[in-house]
Amino acid sequence: MPLRATLLPLLLPAVVVATLVALLDGPKEVFAAALVALAGSLMSLGMSRGTLQRQLDLLARHTRERAEGGPPAPPGVPERLDEVAGLEGAIDSLHAQLSARNVALTQEARTLTAVLDGMTEGVWVTDAEGTVVRHNDALRPLLASTSSALTGQRPLALIRNEALHDAVMRACREAASSHLELTLDGHFPRTLSIRVTPLAKDLPGSAAVFHDVTELRRLEKVRKDFVANVSHELRTPITAIRGYAETLQGGALNDPVMAPKMVEIIHRQSERLSELVEDLLELSRLESREVSLKLARVTLADAAARAADTVRPKAEGKGQLISLHVPPDLLAEGDPRAVEQVLLNLLDNAVKYTPAGGQVDVYGACEQGRCVVRVKDTGVGIEARHQSRIFERFYRVDKGRSRDMGGTGLGLAIVKHLLQAMDGEVKVESEPNEGSTFTIFLPLAASSSAATG
Ligand code: ADP
Numbered sequence: 119m120p121l122r123a124t125l126l127p128l129l130l131p132a133v134v135v136a137t138l139v140a141l142l143d144g145p146k147e148v149f150a151a152a153l154v155a156l157a158g159s160l161m162s163l164g165m166s167r168g169t170l171q172r173q174l175d176l177l178a179r180h181t182r183e184r185a186e187g188g189p190p191a192p193p194g195v196p197e198r199l200d201e202v203a204g205l206e207g208a209i210d211s212l213h214a215q216l217s218a219r220n221v222a223l224t225q226e227a228r229t230l231t232a233v234l235d236g237m238t239e240g241v242w243v244t245d246a247e248g249t250v251v252r253h254n255d256a257l258r259p260l261l262a263s264t265s266s267a268l269t270g271q272r273p274l275a276l277i278r279n280e281a282l283h284d285a286v287m288r289a290c291r292e293a294a295s296s297h298l299e300l301t302l303d304g305h306f307p308r309t310l311s312i313r314v315t316p317l318a319k320d321l322p323g324s325a326a327v328f329h330d331v332t333e334l335r336r337l338e339k340v341r342k343d344f345v346a347n348v349s350h351e352l353r354t355p356i357t358a359i360r361g362y363a364e365t366l367q368g369g370a371l372n373d374p375v376m377a378p379k380m381v382e383i384i385h386r387q388s389e390r391l392s393e394l395v396e397d398l399l400e401l402s403r404l405e406s407r408e409v410s411l412k413l414a415r416v417t418l419a420d421a422a423a424r425a426a427d428t429v430r431p432k433a434e435g436k437g438q439l440i441s442l443h444v445p446p447d448l449l450a451e452g453d454p455r456a457v458e459q460v461l462l463n464l465l466d467n468a469v470k471y472t473p474a475g476g477q478v479d480v481y482g483a484c485e486q487g488r489c490v491v492r493v494k495d496t497g498v499g500i501e502a503r504h505q506s507r508i509f510e511r512f513y514r515v516d517k518g519r520s521r522d523m524g525g526t527g528l529g530l531a532i533v534k535h536l537l538q539a540m541d542g543e544v545k546v547e548s549e550p551n552e553g554s555t556f557t558i559f560l561p562l563a564a565s566s567s568a569a570t571g
Contacts, residue, residue, distance in 0.1 A: 173202050180206050184213045239329045246322035248272060248286045260328050262304055277302065282326075285314040289324035299331070308332040347512040351394055351526070355387040362387075390524060397528040401511065404535040411453035411539050415563040418491055419444040421454065422480050425461035429469050436474045440465070444482030449563035450489040452540040457560070460536050460544075463529040464493040464556045470523045472497030472553070489560040499550040508546065509534045533558075 176198055180191050190213075191198075191206040198206075234241055240257030242250045253268050261268075261276055268276060273283045277300075285296040293316040301309045311329040362380040370376050403409045422444045433440050450457065461480070468478045476496040483490050500508060504515045512527040514520040520527060530544075533556075537544050541561050548554035 173199055177202050177205060181209055184209055239327050241328070242268070242326050243317070244273070244286060244290065244324045244326075246290050248283075248290050248324070250276070251323070257328060260308070260310065260330055262302065262306070262308075282312060282314070285312075286324050286326065289314045289316045290322065293319075309335050344511060347527075348398065351512065352391070354521070355391040355394070358387045359384050359391070390526075393524075394526045394528075397526045397532060400532055401528060401535065404532070404539060407539075409539075411456055411536075413451055413540070414454060416450045416452045416454050416457045416560075417446065418448045418450055418457070418482050418489060418560075419446045421458045422461050422482065422491065425458055425465050426480065428462055429465045432466075433469045433478065436469065436472075436476075438469060438472060438474070438476050438478060440469075440478045440480070442480045444480060444491065448482045448484060448489055450560035451563045452542065452560050453536075456536045456540060460533050460558060461491065461493070463533050464558070467525075467529060467556075468493050468495035468497065468554070470525065471495065471519075476553075484562060487562055489562050490557060491560075492555050492557045494553065494555040496553040499552050499554055500546065500548040501550050502548075505546050505548060509544070 180188075184190070190210040191203065193203075234254035235256075237254060237256055240254065240260040242253040242257055245251050250269050250271050250273070257268065263276055265271065265276070273286045274280075279300050281298050282300065285298055288294040288296060295313070295315045297311070297313050299309060299311045301307060308330055309332045311331045312326055313329075314324055314326045317323045317325060362384050366377060366380055370380060419442070422442050426440050426442060430440060465478065465480070472478060472495045478496075479492075479494045481492045481494065500515055504513075507513045508515065509530045511531045514525065514527050533544055537558060537560070543559050545557045545559075546554060547557070
């Protein structure tokens with residue numbers, strides 16, 4: 119048989135094996151040697167073309183079956199040459215290596231996906247051209263994107279921001295990392311802190327991590343506003359006290375008419391200052407949960423009566439009537455001192471913001487398994503647009519009027535926090551020039567007979 123005709127059929131499996139070896143980066147010498155040995159043996163055996171063809175068919179079939187997930191070659195098949203069996207064994211070990219590597223790769227890919235999808239930060243990965251090729255679950259809600267697929271998109275198509283686009287391109291082309299913060303407008307504006315980094319030296323492309331810092335920035339603003347507000351609130355009485363004290367020092371002390379008036383103002387302002395500091399401390403204790411409220415059964419009629427007694431002199435001074443309608447058996451679960459403080463703040467406001475001759479009523483009831491107390495006045499009322507904000511620290515509808523009335527702007531914030539700490543809440547209903555009703559809700563004490571009757 120001519121040598122060419124014998125070697126030609128060897129070419130096919132040789133190419134298959136060589137390709138596999140190349141793919142797997144396996145031990146090339148083993149296969150080269152096996153192939154040479156096989157060819158040598160076949161030729162030295164002086165095999166007929168038909169026999170050679172059968173051996174090669176066997177080898178080709180086995181290779182195909184293994185590639186399709188078939189079992190390893192059984193030992194001791196009589197018609198199989200030892201050399202072919204050796205080659206089949208090498209293919210089996212290649213197959214085993216390939217399978218193990220596949221399992222490891224699949225495992226790694228699944229772990230990576232689980233980690234990415236478990237993150238609260240959004241992540242996208244781009245190719246060398248800056249096109250998104252992969253992203254995690256958290257990214258879509260962060261971008262509030264309406265587009266159906268994020269992959270295959272350019273950064274500019276997902277977020278209209280040149281700085282982000284530039285950062286991605288710099289990471290892809292110059293391997294430069296950058297950090298930027300941007301605010302997305304829309305229904306729910308959000309602030310994103312974004313870190314863009316190149317992938318790796320031998321892996322072109324970039325990765326970006328999106329962190330939603332909206333709440334963080336809001337809290338920072340609240341803190342800054344609070345500090346500014348406190349400084350402003352403290353400065354007002356301090357400026358008055360210093361001004362009048364200096365005027366007295368400058369000779370007014372000897373003025374028998376002005377001196378007592380100025381001393382009176384200094385006294386009033388220092389009281390205001392101390393109220394402000396007290397309220398601030400109370401709020402800060404509540405917010406840092408330093409005060410541990412002691413829950414007990416609170417007879418709401420008694421708490422309302424004590425609070426009313428405190429503000430009655432002021433109400434009577436304005437010709438106002440305070441009437442209480444709280445059933446004596448209405449028992450809430452709360453801290454007695456805190457409940458009284460809540461009612462006192464609400465009654466104090468009702469008297470403060472109700473003109474002379476007005477009426478303040480306190481109603482108590484058990485509704486849907488909760489204690490409800492309503493403090494209703496016939497005062498100036500609150501426009502709807504202010505109603506949700508009056509529980510914020512220092513928020514006042516009318517700054518001038520509140521200060522004239524001696525308010526610190528913290529009373530309702532304290533009410534809200536105290537109630538929250540007792541598992542309760544406060545609501546307001548109001549009509550300008552008609553009056554306001556502040557309603558508080560508290561858990562019903564277990565043994566309250568109002569619960570059943
Ligand atoms: P202030 O010390 O200014 O009274 P609060 O926190 O107690 O502070 O109340 C916040 C603002 O809510 C007040 O400045 C006032 O504008 C409004 N407000 C509170 N209670 C009443 C009420 N009963 N009637 C009308 N407005 C009220």
